[in-house]
Amino acid sequence: MATPAKTRPIRLLALLAVIVVGFSVWAFFPGTSSSIRLGLDLQGGTQVILLPKAVTEGAEITEEQLAQTVEILRARVNGLGVAEAEVTTQGSGNDAAIVVSVPGLNQDRIVELVQQTAMLDFRPVWNIYGPTPAPPAVGAATPAASVPPVQAAENTPEFQADLAALDCTDPTITAGGTPNDPVKWLGTCEQSGATKYSLQPAFINGINVTDATAQLPQSGVTWVVSLEFDGEGAAALARASTELSALPECGSGAEPCNAFAIVLDGVVVSAPRFNEPIIGGQAQIEGNFTAQEARDLASILKFGALPITLDPVDVTTISPTVGRDQLQAGLIAGGIGLLLVMAYLLFYYRLLGVVAGLSLVVAGGLLYVVFAVFSKTIGLTLTLAGVAGAIVAIGITADSFIVYFERIRDEIRDGKSLRQACDSGWIRARRTLLAADFVSMLAAIVLYLLSVGNVRGFAFVLGLTTLIDVIIAFWFTHPLTALIGRSKFMQKGSRWTGLDPDRMGGISVADALAGQSRRKRKEATT
Amino acid sequence: MSKLTTLGQRLYRGEVSYDFLGRWKTWYIFSAIILLISVGALVGRGLNLGIEFKGGADFSLPNATCSVEEARVVAETQTGGQSIITVTGAGTLRVQTITLTPEQSSVLAGQLADTCAISKDDIKYQVVGPTWGAEISQKAIQGLVVFLILVTLFLTLYFEWRMAIAALVALMHDLVITIGVYALIGLEVTPATVIGLLTILGYSLYDTVVVFDKVKENTRSITGQSVFTYEESANLAVNQTLVRSINTSIVALLPVLAIIFVGGFLLGAGTLLDLAVVLAIGIAIGTFSSILIATPVLSQLKSATPEMKALAARVYARRSQAQRKTVVDGEPAVAAPTIRVDRAIDPAERQQPKKVSRSKRKKS
Numbered sequence: 089m090a091t092p093a094k095t096r097p098i099r100l101l102a103l104l105a106v107i108v109v110g111f112s113v114w115a116f117f118p119g120t121s122s123s124i125r126l127g128l129d130l131q132g133g134t135q136v137i138l139l140p141k142a143v144t145e146g147a148e149i150t151e152e153q154l155a156q157t158v159e160i161l162r163a164r165v166n167g168l169g170v171a172e173a174e175v176t177t178q179g180s181g182n183d184a185a186i187v188v189s190v191p192g193l194n195q196d197r198i199v200e201l202v203q204q205t206a207m208l209d210f211r212p213v214w215n216i217y218g219p220t221p222a223p224p225a226v227g228a229a230t231p232a233a234s235v236p237p238v239q240a241a242e243n244t245p246e247f248q249a250d251l252a253a254l255d256c257t258d259p260t261i262t263a264g265g266t267p268n269d270p271v272k273w274l275g276t277c278e279q280s281g282a283t284k285y286s287l288q289p290a291f292i293n294g295i296n297v298t299d300a301t302a303q304l305p306q307s308g309v310t311w312v313v314s315l316e317f318d319g320e321g322a323a324a325l326a327r328a329s330t331e332l333s334a335l336p337e338c339g340s341g342a343e344p345c346n347a348f349a350i351v352l353d354g355v356v357v358s359a360p361r362f363n364e365p366i367i368g369g370q371a372q373i374e375g376n377f378t379a380q381e382a383r384d385l386a387s388i389l390k391f392g393a394l395p396i397t398l399d400p401v402d403v404t405t406i407s408p409t410v411g412r413d414q415l416q417a418g419l420i421a422g423g424i425g426l427l428l429v430m431a432y433l434l435f436y437y438r439l440l441g442v443v444a445g446l447s448l449v450v451a452g453g454l455l456y457v458v459f460a461v462f463s464k465t466i467g468l469t470l471t472l473a474g475v476a477g478a479i480v481a482i483g484i485t486a487d488s489f490i491v492y493f494e495r496i497r498d499e500i501r502d503g504k505s506l507r508q509a510c511d512s513g514w515i516r517a518r519r520t521l522l523a524a525d526f527v528s529m530l531a532a533i534v535l536y537l538l539s540v541g542n543v544r545g546f547a548f549v550l551g552l553t554t555l556i557d558v559i560i561a562f563w564f565t566h567p568l569t570a571l572i573g574r575s576k577f578m579q580k581g582s583r584w585t586g587l588d589p590d591r592m593g594g595i596s597v598a599d600a601l602a603g604q605s606r607r608k609r610k611e612a613t614t
Numbered sequence: 615m616s617k618l619t620t621l622g623q624r625l626y627r628g629e630v631s632y633d634f635l636g637r638w639k640t641w642y643i644f645s646a647i648i649l650l651i652s653v654g655a656l657v658g659r660g661l662n663l664g665i666e667f668k669g670g671a672d673f674s675l676p677n678a679t680c681s682v683e684e685a686r687v688v689a690e691t692q693t694g695g696q697s698i699i700t701v702t703g704a705g706t707l708r709v710q711t712i713t714l715t716p717e718q719s720s721v722l723a724g725q726l727a728d729t730c731a732i733s734k735d736d737i738k739y740q741v742v743g744p745t746w747g748a749e750i751s752q753k754a755i756q757g758l759v760v761f762l763i764l765v766t767l768f769l770t771l772y773f774e775w776r777m778a779i780a781a782l783v784a785l786m787h788d789l790v791i792t793i794g795v796y797a798l799i800g801l802e803v804t805p806a807t808v809i810g811l812l813t814i815l816g817y818s819l820y821d822t823v824v825v826f827d828k829v830k831e832n833t834r835s836i837t838g839q840s841v842f843t844y845e846e847s848a849n850l851a852v853n854q855t856l857v858r859s860i861n862t863s864i865v866a867l868l869p870v871l872a873i874i875f876v877g878g879f880l881l882g883a884g885t886l887l888d889l890a891v892v893l894a895i896g897i898a899i900g901t902f903s904s905i906l907i908a909t910p911v912l913s914q915l916k917s918a919t920p921e922m923k924a925l926a927a928r929v930y931a932r933r934s935q936a937q938r939k940t941v942v943d944g945e946p947a948v949a950a951p952t953i954r955v956d957r958a959i960d961p962a963e964r965q966q967p968k969k970v971s972r973s974k975r976k977k978s
Contacts, residue, residue: 139745139749183749185749399743400743401742401743401745401749402666402740402741402742402743403719403740403741403742404738404739404740404741405737405738405739405740406738407676407735407736407737407738409676409736410674410676410736410738414886417876417877417886418873418886420876421869421872421873421875421876421877421886422869422872424869424872424875424876425868425869425870425871425872425873426869428868428869428871428872429865429868429869432861432864432865432868433865436861472806472886473806473809473889475886476806476809476873476886476889476890477809477813479869479870479872479873480813480817480866480869480870480893482865482869483862483865483866483867483868483869483870483897484817484820484866486862486865486866487820487824487862487865487866490858490861490862490865491824491858491862494855494857494858494861498854516831519827520823520824520827520828523772523823523827524820524823524824524827525820526768527765527768527816527819527820527823528816528820530761530764530765530768531761531765531812531815531816531819532816534757534760534761534764535757535761535812537757538753538756538757538760539753539754539757543753543754543757543805543808543809543812546809546812546813550813550816
């Protein structure tokens with residue numbers, strides 16, 4: 089082996105201290121939440137795994153459509169007002185799964201809410217109203233008397249009563265997810281909650297939109313959204329625009345009026361008016377759009393076009409008490425496991441066992457703060473599988489110390505001084521550790537990328553603990569061992585060092601040091 | 615204890631050396647028997663798949679006061695199908711039925727709560743469609759295949775292809791036996807089991823890499839000497855890492871046993887317990903296989919190469935020569951030299967004691 093590299097223990101220890109303190113400050117920065125987010129299996133709640141399927145047989149689901157679906161679901165779930173509700177995707181394309189996790193709520197409501205297909209359609213506006221429930225017999229009712237009362241059979245008094253009672257300032261309404269049957273009348277709100285609409289049955293479905301792009305016209309200063317329709321859509325648009333553009337302005341009290349509403353997931357995204365009949369299947373929506381608004385609208389029109397059905401394949405509810413028990417049991421098991429491992433290491437390796445014990449404690453601390461930081465930044469949640477992964481990691485982390493300590497002993501048996509042994513043993517142990525940890529890391533990465541559900545959380549923790557194992561071995565265990573290896577106490581080879589003659593088979597550190605000269609003496613006498 | 619610690623010293627020096635590799639037939643037969651039992655159990659009894667894999671609904675009722683029969687009546691009337699009712703630890707009643715719609719399961723949960731006089735909120739339940747299990751298993755297998763290809767590549771680059779093959783043989787051995795134990799005892803296979811199996815995979819390889827690293831170190835310049843055969847050097851490596859292997863498996867098993875203890879006594883069935891059982895079996899088997907399967911396989915693969923055959927021939931020739939010489943000299947014939955560490959590989963140093971003894975003899 090090459091000559092041992094010169095170790096600078098203090099420097100390495102200081103480096104690790106900086107890392108630990110840095111992550112701790114990040115994790116516990118005042119004013120932000122510092123606790124680790126718990127997965128549903130630990131805090132209780134409902135998890136629904138949905139498989140998106142294209143309504144049209146054999147059609148591929150694109151990334152954009154998936155993202156759009158997740159956006160819609162997120163809006164619906166957030167409308168529940170529950171903190172920490174989550175919607176995530178796993179996998180991609182036709183294999184993708186969407187995972188909706190809502191802490192502590194009954195599952196029926198959630199399944200109902202997320203399962204629905206989000207529809208995009210275009211509906212003629214009947215009338216618009218203020219956002220809040222109308223006071224009885226004022227506002228909408230008065231102007232309605234001046235025009236022909238009920239023109240459509242479905243515009244029933246019940247529908248009008250429901251519409252009047254609708255409160256657009258209620259966030260659960262504007263979150264979407266209300267049933268949206270394209271052949272029926274719909275009373276709903278604008279996304280912002282500013283306006284209430286009564287809408288006639290849809291004249292175009294999202295599926296008829298072939299393309300939508302945000303553009304800045306050469307002569308214009310504000311952005312517009314250009315739309316293209318297929319044949320069916322173009323015909324419907326021509327008919328509707330001819331009829332609607334002849335009608336009076338919306339908001340004048342006239343019923344029906346000249347606008348149409350773009351309805352996504354039961355909520356009005358935009359309600360432009362027809363300026364003129366549109367023939368040919370190409371339309372432009374103008375408005376005071378910013379670039380961002382125009383792009384958002386275009387993407388809704390484009391990707392909301394192909395509706396996706398969501399099939400709930402796994403619905404799990406865990407009561408908060410069960411989750412708490414599991415977490416508690418996990419912590420107790422982890423604590424007992426840690427103590428047992430420390431006791432064993434102490435018994436077998438004595439002072440080196442203390443180093444190993446300290447290393448485990450620092451590794452545990454580092455794992456906690458790093459987890460807290462990931463929890464805060466990328467929303468990593470701790471699940472039971474993760475707890476188990478961490479507990480198993482205790483053994484694998486301790487193994488790196490065992491490999492190192494055994495190497496030190498081997499080196500001393502070969503007649504190296506303790507100080508040399510700490511460094512040359514490290515160089516040999518290091519290679520073994522890196523090779524073995526590389527395999528673990530590989531497993532973690534492959535599992536994380538290719539798996540779904542719980543396996544992913546487990547893989548993340550496995551990867552994290554492997555990385556921490558390497559960091560601790562390089563920047564804590566080795567420098568600390570090298571440091572105490574220089575002390576007088578260790579050099580004397582007391583039986584508490586774990587390197588005493590009894591343990592080393594008749595060779596003490598001191599003997600090993602003297603070995604060279606004694607051998608020489610022997611040769612001289614013969 | 616002190617015996618064990620000095621044993622480490624003697625193992626390292628080669629003073630005490632157990633011929634692990636020479637007894638490969640014993641280990642192979644032992645493994646073959648366990649493997650046969652495992653495969654037999656897998657074919658004969660099959661795996662007890664959890665609802666996550668076959669679809670169904672699973673209700674867990676803590677502190678239920680109703681009897682198994684009462685719960686069965688409620689469940690079977692509501693679902694119109696068979697249901698499995700079991701009592702797990704700490705008075706928790708578990709009801710498993712055929713797949714239900716989310717609405718049906720909510721209704722059933724309410725009825726069970728009424729019958730068993732507990733709050734509906736305390737009931738943990740899960741409903742899984744039949745296709746989902748197939749999908750996650752498929753994903754897991756996909757991940758496994760990719761991982762195995764990558765790990766084979768890594769081991770081939772870092773060590774050599776024979777070590778990669780030996781490590782994979784040991785890995786498959788571990789996985790088949792662990793799955794076999796599941797079939798044999800009839801433990802339920804849940805996603806947690808799959809996670810456990812994947813961990814075993816990592817652990818088994820990790821353990822094998824540590825042993826192989828020592829084999830690699832001991833055999834680095836093996837063709838440059840004619841004292842030890844490859845098998846003897848590999849056997850020395852196994853002996854030298856034996857204390858490490860024992861300590862590591864003890865340390866890895868301790869936390870897992872803690873989970874089994876805590877999980878088994880405080881919680882009853884659950885993700886943690888499932889995982890721990892898999893891990894305990896796997897760690898034990900993994901330690902066994904890295905020493906007694908992976909290394910013998912490697913040694914046999916390696917000993918079949920022309921260079922190693924030539925080396926073995928040289929070693930044996932040299933030994934018989936040494937034997938003849940000592941017989942001629944009137945010394946009692948000595949057995950093959952005991953294996954000693956790196957220093958022993960240096961032939962010059964090895965001959966030192968011989969010289970001394972001869973000079974002594976002349977004096978007397």
